[in-house]
Amino acid sequence: MSKHIVILGGGMGGIATAYDLRKLDKSLKITVVSGRPYFGFTPAYPHLALGWRKFDDITMPLAPLLSKHGIDFINENGESIDPDANKVKTTGGKEISYDYLVIATGPKLVFGAEGQEQHSTSVCTAEHAMELNRKLEEFYKDPGHVVVGAIPGVSCFGPAYEFAFMLHHELKKRGIRHKVPITYITSEPYVGHMGLGGVGPSRRLMEDTMAERSIKYIANVKITKVEPDKVIYEDLEGKTYEVPCKLSMIMPRFMGPDVVASAGDKVANPANKMVIVNRCFQNPTYKNIFGVGVVTAIPPVEQTPIPTGAPKTGMMIEQMALAVAHNIVNDIRNSTDRYAPELSAICVADMGGDAMGFFASPVLPPRSVVKYKKAVWMHWFKSAFEKYFMWKVKTGDVAPFFEEGMLKLMFSVHPIHLCKDCAGSPGSPC
Numbered sequence: 001m002s003k004h005i006v007i008l009g010g011g012m013g014g015i016a017t018a019y020d021l022r023k024l025d026k027s028l029k030i031t032v033v034s035g036r037p038y039f040g041f042t043p044a045y046p047h048l049a050l051g052w053r054k055f056d057d058i059t060m061p062l063a064p065l066l067s068k069h070g071i072d073f074i075n076e077n078g079e080s081i082d083p084d085a086n087k088v089k090t091t092g093g094k095e096i097s098y099d100y101l102v103i104a105t106g107p108k109l110v111f112g113a114e115g116q117e118q119h120s121t122s123v124c125t126a127e128h129a130m131e132l133n134r135k136l137e138e139f140y141k142d143p144g145h146v147v148v149g150a151i152p153g154v155s156c157f158g159p160a161y162e163f164a165f166m167l168h169h170e171l172k173k174r175g176i177r178h179k180v181p182i183t184y185i186t187s188e189p190y191v192g193h194m195g196l197g198g199v200g201p202s203r204r205l206m207e208d209t210m211a212e213r214s215i216k217y218i219a220n221v222k223i224t225k226v227e228p229d230k231v232i233y234e235d236l237e238g239k240t241y242e243v244p245c246k247l248s249m250i251m252p253r254f255m256g257p258d259v260v261a262s263a264g265d266k267v268a269n270p271a272n273k274m275v276i277v278n279r280c281f282q283n284p285t286y287k288n289i290f291g292v293g294v295v296t297a298i299p300p301v302e303q304t305p306i307p308t309g310a311p312k313t314g315m316m317i318e319q320m321a322l323a324v325a326h327n328i329v330n331d332i333r334n335s336t337d338r339y340a341p342e343l344s345a346i347c348v349a350d351m352g353g354d355a356m357g358f359f360a361s362p363v364l365p366p367r368s369v370v371k372y373k374k375a376v377w378m379h380w381f382k383s384a385f386e387k388y389f390m391w392k393v394k395t396g397d398v399a400p401f402f403e404e405g406m407l408k409l410m411f412s413v414h415p416i417h418l419c420k421d422c423a424g425s426p427g428s429p430c
């Protein structure tokens, strides 16, 4: 009988794993369980917030898509996992047995500053981004001070930078930029750190770019409170400051959703409820459970005065998915070969007219390759990548052969490699 693989989450990590598994073995029974009925291209959510994309441009309904590729879909969230019984219970009361479970639920958003959820906005989900778009349309009629920022513990800084730069571009286009002071307030020790300890000259580039665009920045501070007309932050000595604001977009920090916590402390990291995985993205206790994407517990790149986390970018997630798919299929076939993802990160911060791109491989220093570029064509590259990714999702192959060849040629990227010893923290050398 064919093995049953259940994947929790129909986002970037879940879909990539489902497609990679299907490509490796046509006989597997694969079920994706996800409460959201669509796949959404998260990197374009800031664009959705600015009205530069429509919902339908960057989303695809999952049910017809997955059935076309012989993958079952249950449009409910996973509610609890019983790792000893190999069962998942859904919010609709279904009980699903699995041979292998891949947890790819993405994050639970934590709006950790007082008043953040009520008085600030976010671009982390399509719904949040569309709500922000409605608020922006009102704001343009009577503009004022904007604060863009990130609270302590944030691991995903890219969208905050993008939003600040893209908003600058939009305000200029509308002829109202001179009416809108923009302040970027962050828990990063310096701008351009991005939870990665910086990439090449990212600090200098970000500082210059913010200066060129008249965006004031305040780094190494904790945003503690958001009120309807101000953001309050604290420096390392505990002294508090206020910045007036009419509109704010402040990144929440991420933790694992409750379904991960339900599996107990051997699956959920007690500190942040993210999935405990080894170098090969397998849970060390329950060997038939794997983690892919933002929900995996990866240690921070370095300690920072105010906590920051390591970002899990699209490229890293595709590599995790590919490694996990190979590891599951090899386990089924009684092969001892196990793969670890390289965990290389590409971050492209769109700025409207141009964009800034950073490449770090591997993500945890020391790095073999670091590249960066700020150019007009990078803006078009990011837009083209979005279309390319949506095409990949539609065709059912997220790792086409030519992509691997191109990445090898351009960046010396090898998405996954044979791992001699899976024990050890994700991203550490095998």
Ligand SMILES: Cc1cc2nc3c(=O)[nH]c(=O)nc-3n(C[C@H](O)[C@H](O)[C@H](O)COP(=O)(O)OP(=O)(O)OC[C@H]3O[C@@H](n4cnc5c(N)ncnc54)[C@H](O)[C@@H]3O)c2cc1C
Residues within 6 Å of the ligand: 008, 009, 010, 011, 012, 013, 014, 033, 034, 035, 036, 038, 042, 043, 044, 045, 046, 076, 077, 078, 079, 104, 105, 106, 107, 123, 124, 125, 156, 158, 159, 257, 259, 292, 293, 294, 295, 312, 313, 314, 315, 317, 346, 347, 348
């Ligand atoms: C705003 C934003 C912009 C980003 N931009 C970039 C970028 O430009 N480049 C880049 O490389 N990376 C970017 N990232 C980082 C990363 O690529 C994305 O976050 C990516 O979508 C993460 O994929 P994922 O599969 O882990 O989670 P998601 O894509 O969020 O998918 C998780 C899925 O699981 C579902 N789910 C949630 N709970 C449950 C449950 N209990 N049971 C079942 N399903 C559940 C969710 O509804 C969702 O469909 C960005 C992240 C954000 C938030």
